[in-house]
Amino acid sequence: MNVTKVCVIGAGRVGKLHSGNLRRYIPSGEAAALVDTVPETLTQTGNEYGIESRYTSLDEALDKIEFEGVVITTPTPTHMQLAVMAAEHGKHVFLEKPMAMNLEECDTIIEACEKNSVHLQLGFMRHFDPDFVLAYERVHAGEIGEPMMVKSLTHGPGLPPPWARDLKTSNGNLAEVNSHDLDATRWFMDSNPARIYVEVSNFKGAERGVESENFYDTMMVNLKFESGGVGSISGVCPCDYGYDARMEIIGKKGIMMVGELEGNALTVGIDRDTGLVTPIFSRWPDRFFLAYIHEIEHFIESIQNDTQPKVSGQDGRWAVAGVLAGTKSFLEERPVLLTEVMQE
Ligand SMILES: NC(=O)c1ccc[n+]([C@@H]2O[C@H](COP(=O)([O-])OP(=O)(O)OC[C@H]3O[C@@H](n4cnc5c(N)ncnc54)[C@H](O)[C@@H]3O)[C@@H](O)[C@H]2O)c1
Structure with a gap:
């Protein structure tokens, strides 16, 4: 060989x-x-x-x-x-x-x-995850009709290394954790993001000893794509109920979800050993093992x-553009057109 x-x-x-x-x-x-x-x-x-x-x-x-x-x-x-x-x-x-x-x-x-x-x-690596790949193929074979909306979430368990908690050395959690979602939403919508609006909050930083300026552990992103489609990304890190990466795609005819949900009316997750999704993933290397x-x-x-x-430099560049526009959005408290950072 x-x-x-x-x-x-x-x-x-x-x-x-x-x-x-x-x-x-x-x-x-x-x-x-x-x-x-x-x-x-x-x-x-x-x-x-x-x-x-x-x-x-x-x-x-x-x-x-x-x-x-x-x-x-x-x-x-x-x-x-x-x-x-x-x-x-x-x-x-x-x-x-x-x-x-x-x-x-x-x-x-x-x-x-x-x-x-x-x-x-x-x-x-989501481009190589069997569930994400199958969902992409089935969405693009027309099973749920033309995609109108995508909702993606990544909630990561542990605090990233110190360099990754600081906007100056990493661009923060939007880059470190949720650039996967910026990439995956663009991939599934087959369209570049046109506008982004981000709200962030810091709930756990002080109790975990994080002193970096502008650190946030909780984040919600709204996206508008060039295709007209809309999207959202939720990010939580550190997340004490384990690792959670899911996606929901809503098309003209139906919905497809990557990641299982139990059929209960109310689901609560507070424990990393019990988890929220099935099977239980307490760490990211386990969820995306394959x-x-x-x-x-x-x-x-x-x-x-x-x-x-199949995952190119342009894919990487678009995710960085999303991170920069998203960071600008929460710092300036306003929606930001991607063209604003693309022209800088
Ligand atoms: N794909 C994923 O799911 C995923 C998950 C976590 C992290 N990451 C990414 O992987 C990268 C590394 O993250 P990590 O969590 O392993 O970080 P880490 O801090 O655990 O490891 C980084 C290592 O690089 C070494 N290093 C620093 N500068 C170097 C240099 N110039 N030359 C050689 N070695 C150097 C450090 O000593 C350290 O051992 C980052 O880009 C991070 O965003 C990706």
Whole structure:
């Protein structure tokens, strides 16, 4: 079997997830090298997943070992520099969401990948989740008629790492947690968002020791799409009843829901062990277990077969535009046209 070697950059939560999936479930790919700026993290994750070639910078890895692609799982402000460096060395790029801090950085990444003829795939794993994929196919086969409205929610259990709680280093939860919904609603509606209105609140930050300016843990988004369709996104993080990612699509003829709901008149969820949805997911790696495997497998296939990955730089860029317009919306307390941030 043709085995494609990749270098995993970032040995934190998601670096571990992808390294583990490559090792256990993706025989056509190999995490041949691991990069992390923190030596202890490098050693711990390297030992855990049997990755012997470990480096504290991408520079060093590029110098010392052969590989065809990179899987970038570092904090958002580092994405552009690492993706561009990898592309300039002819390496295919799998890049975790959110793509970058702003649209200029997104464009720089897209241009570098195009110029160096390497593939760029974004880590929006819902495109590889069996339930979401089936729902998309059935909606687009016309089963519920033309989509008029989409409602998406992601409620994430734990506080993200410190860098991801700060608007300045991550663009906050809208980017860190709910850019998946910005992407998935655009994907299902087959239309770009035109206007966004966001309200946010901070209920738990103080009691969890979060002092970052403008931190929010609760968020509601209203969207208007270019197609005329409307949408909403709800975000809660940290969410104490576990991990909850669902979607509802309302078409001219009917409704389709991704994620099960029990038929009770009243459903209450306050406990992460009991959960709310069936089966119970207390962590995001469990809910999207197959999707995380399929997305890296897809990246490896796109390298081996020289085909374009199905989640593109433009998909990443649109989600960042939604994050920027949404952040502007809650800071300025008004609906924001996407064209306002696209022109900046
Ligand atoms: N797809 C998903 O469902 C999902 C879920 C969580 C996080 N993410 C994304 O994955 C990325 C990483 O998140 P995380 O939760 O794993 O973060 P993390 O803080 O747990 O891990 C990041 C790691 O990157 C290392 N690092 C920082 N700068 C580096 C550099 N320049 N070069 C090499 N290593 C560097 C850090 O030392 C750390 O070990 C972020 O973009 C985040 O938004 C995606």
